[in-house]
Amino acid sequence: MYYPKSQIKTDLYTNGKKFITSRDGNEYQGYYFSTSDNQYFTGKNPNDKPNIALELSFLSTPDPSSESNILTSRKDSYYNYPPAYNLVKTGNAININIPPTTPKQSIVQPTEEEYKVTEYQRYFVKKANEILYIEITQEEYNRYTNQDTNVSYQLYTPFTIPWLIVGNRSQVFQINKNTVSRISNNLKLTGFPSYFKNRYDQYFRYTKEENLTTNGTEFLNERTGKRYVGLYHIHPNKGPMVGAEHTTQIHDYLIPVSGSNIDYKVNKMETQNSQNKTIKSVGY
Numbered sequence: 001m002y003y004p005k006s007q008i009k010t011d012l013y014t015n016g017k018k019f020i021t022s023r024d025g026n027e028y029q030g031y032y033f034s035t036s037d038n039q040y041f042t043g044k045n046p047n048d049k050p051n052i053a054l055e056l057s058f059l060s061t062p063d064p065s066s067e068s069n070i071l072t073s074r075k076d077s078y079y080n081y082p083p084a085y086n087l088v089k090t091g092n093a094i095n096i097n098i099p100p101t102t103p104k105q106s107i108v109q110p111t112e113e114e115y116k117v118t119e120y121q122r123y124f125v126k127k128a129n130e131i132l133y134i135e136i137t138q139e140e141y142n143r144y145t146n147q148d149t150n151v152s153y154q155l156y157t158p159f160t161i162p163w164l165i166v167g168n169r170s171q172v173f174q175i176n177k178n179t180v181s182r183i184s185n186n187l188k189l190t191g192f193p194s195y196f197k198n199r200y201d202q203y204f205r206y207t208k209e210e211n212l213t214t215n216g217t218e219f220l221n222e223r224t225g226k227r228y229v230g231l232y233h234i235h236p237n238k239g240p241m242v243g244a245e246h247t248t249q250i251h252d253y254l255i256p257v258s259g260s261n262i263d264y265k266v267n268k269m270e271t272q273n274s275q276n277k278t279i280k281s282v283g284y
Contacts, residue, residue: 007036127154219254
């Protein structure tokens with residue numbers, strides 16, 4: 001090969017990582033020279049044999065003046081990329097675009113601050129042309145509403161619902177059920193109510209109250225079955241219980257006399273696993 005002196009740069013040196021040899025793919029360290037058509041060879045100049053062709057390594061820093069440093073073909077890169085990856089030229093840099101992600105199911109429980117305001121927002125996406133609902137975080141919801149290219153926003157429709165978590169348990173249950181029904185109808189979300197499995201009081205918490213008094217017309221003692229007269233309190237998680245305030249001592253649950261004891265029944269199911277199995281009618 002012959003290049004006029006004006007078309008070569010001689011006595012260049014690399015400490016490694018910039019080139020690999022075309023002969024065996026090994027990293028090259030030492031003197032080299034370059035040509036005007038962006039080819040590289042070992043040796044200080046063409047007379048310094050052997051002149052082995054060099055290829056840019058993926059680990060090298062691109063030369064802003066050299067178009068050949070943009071890795072756009074097998075010739076320019078020693079490394080092969082999985083088909084899912086796409087090399088894109090942006091100025092003098094190389095970006096590897098990763099395919100957009102799909103939504104991941106997230107269990108997001110209310111914060112203490114949200115319990116103070118009695119409700120919080122729940123975030124979902126529905127997959128297009130499929131009855132599939134996924135609960136997600138607010139951060140991920142924002143990515144879908146903003147059509148972030150890192151998520152599969154073309155395949156999923158984001159939406160949100162308000163969820164009541166404090167108040168009268170029976171009323172909370174019914175309000176949340178009505179909310180789900182209304183949003184399902186408005187957005188045509190076929191099968192969305194099935195997601196909740198009739199747990200429309202999920203994450204419900206009683207408002208803590210103490211030093212309350214009942215005259216015997218409101219509650220039955222769950223353990224004895226008799227009307228309860230005296231002081232009672234409402235535990236945030238366990239509901240109405242015997243005694244002016246909650247203590248570590250064993251004390252009984254109270255059942256509403258009215259018969260509208262859905263509050264009690266659901267509450268009992270939630271707390272039963274934490275009770276002593278031999279004492280089913282008392283709480284802690």
